Amino acid sequence: MNDERIDLYKQFERINCIDPSYYEKFRVKRGLRNADGTGVLAGMTNISNVHGYLLSDGDKLPDEGSLRLRGYEITDLLGEESSTTRFSFEEVAYLLLLGELPTRDQLDTFIAAIDAQRELPDGFTASMILKDTPPDIMNVLARSILLLYAYDPDAEDRSPEHEINTAISLMSRVPRMMVLTYYAQQARYHNGSMIMHRFIPGQSTAETILSMLRPNREFTPEEARMLDVMLCLHAEHGGGNNSTFTTRVMSSADTDPYSVYAAAICSLKGKKHGGANHQVRAMQADIKQHVANWEDDDEVADYLAKIVNRQAYDKSGLVYGMGHAVYTLSDPRAIICKKYAKKLAEGTEFEAEYRLLESIERLAPEVILRERGTKKDMCANIDMYSGFVYSMMGIPEDLYTPLFACARMAGWAAHRFEEIVAGKRIIRPAYKSTRSGSRPYTPISER
Structure with missing residues (x-):
């Protein structure tokens, strides 16, 4: 399109720019x-508690991170x-x-309910997944979930029974749709083979994913356990x-x-949210390429300084995988992920x-303090090690964020249930207009 006669192309920035001073002026x-970086309190939840700092007399104080689900430590x-x-x-x-x-009986019944929903509607794979497959798996998952609406005769039912059944069906089906889409993507864009393994009844979610993904269907118990841990770490992380x-x-x-749930997947795809794992792995690959001696702290720190000073990698000045919106001293998910990553990597x-x-995790805060002159409490987030764990398991990078979505379906569903029961009001924050008066209208013939 890009027709030079359309002024919007030339004036996109000017038209959509708002003076930054307004944000401070109108608070x-x-x-x-x-x-101070803390979130605006927008609601209440009984589902999880993401703790990363303390508030004392209005001041934000760093603290060790913790993640509790329904009160239980992760x-x-x-x-x-x-x-x-x-x-x-x-x-x-x-x-x-x-x-x-x-x-035990309740869990067995729940697992059986998940197991019973993995089948997709007749013709769904051919018409929705294999046809016109876009290059990003997340878009296919969003499209597929939207189209499953058409196969549900009670899609507009808001009863607890239907809400729970729908959530369970999507928790069951999204992993299968993810793997099918991956192979459809490989066949269309990379001359790969279209592999369509059947799921094996009775397998856990982690086992099902690995069984459908691996061409030979083989995986070790340790690999299945590792993927199960990753699914747990990504299942829920607060309402904000x-x-x-x-x-x-x-x-x-x-x-x-x-x-x-389709909208949630579209949000998760974003590079500043679930898609950040791609940024982290790309930066790590860049560091591996440009640092000759990975054991030399000075050499690693020097290259991190170039990244911080916008001289290297994507010139954003960001060290991806470091820092979090809530956690200050530690991210409990990163600690767990790092522990398992070390165990997997030893001797390989x-x-x-x-x-x-x-070394990146240890040196980055020092480099940022030295180069920018400001100290910010900063810890590694889960993305520092999650992509590395997946790479050791041979899981393709195209599946990193979709795997996140498979896990987070449970958390999304829990928050939807709570919003339906306890919210009761449409969420509608205010936006301040920058225009103080009206503009006189001029007929088109006089402009």
Whole structure:
């Protein structure tokens, strides 16, 4: 298109620019954030608590991070670190959706309900996934969820039974749609093979994903356990993150669940949200390429300084994988992910890269302080190690954010349920107009 006669192309920035001073003048909370970085309180939740700092007399004080789901520490919910036979994601999903930890019988019934929903409608794969496959899997997932609305005769039902059934069906189907879409993408854009493994009844979500993804269907118990841990870490992270807030906003408008979850996936795709893992891996690859000796702290720090000073990588000045909107001293998800990453990397060709990531995590705050002269409490976030873990498992990068979506379906559903029951009002913040008066209208013939 790009017709030079259309002025909007030339004046896009001017038309859409707002004087930054207005935000301070009218005390606008940009991004719904306070000046000190804390979030504007927009609601209440009983689902999770993302703790990263303390407030004392109005001051923000750094603190060790913790993530509690329905009051339980995430570390406790993961179970024994050495276990390779117990899978926790389904138990965490049950806790999020139904509020309490299940008994053995309750969990078995829940797992059976998930297992029973993996089948897709007749012709759905051919018409929705294999046809006109776009290059990004997240777009296919959003489109597919929207189209599943057409196969649900009670799609507009807001009853608890229908809400729970819909959430369970999508928790079951999204992983399968993700793998099918990945192979459709490979076949269309990369001359790859279209592999369509059937799911195996009785497998956990993590086992199902690996079984459908691997061409030979083989995986180790340790790999399945590792993926299960990653799903647990991504399942829920408070009501204020962008995709969950999107879920809340959409649900407050009283729209159907399919529209809500599709919108949440579109939000999660964003590079400043779930898609950030791609930025992290790209930066890490750049550092690996330009730092000759990964064991040399001075050389690593020198290149980080170039990144911070906008002289290297994407010249944004950001060290991706460092810093978080809530966590200050530590991100509990990153600590857990790092622990498992170390265990996976030991004695393998990935061990040197693991030590490099440790160095980036350790040196980045020092470099930022030295180069910018300001101290900000900064810790590694989960993206510092999540993509690395997936790469060690041979999981393609195109699946990093879709895997996030598979896990977060449980958290989104829990927040939708809570918004339906407790919210009761459409979310509608105010926007201040920069124009103080009206403009005289001029007929088109006189302009």
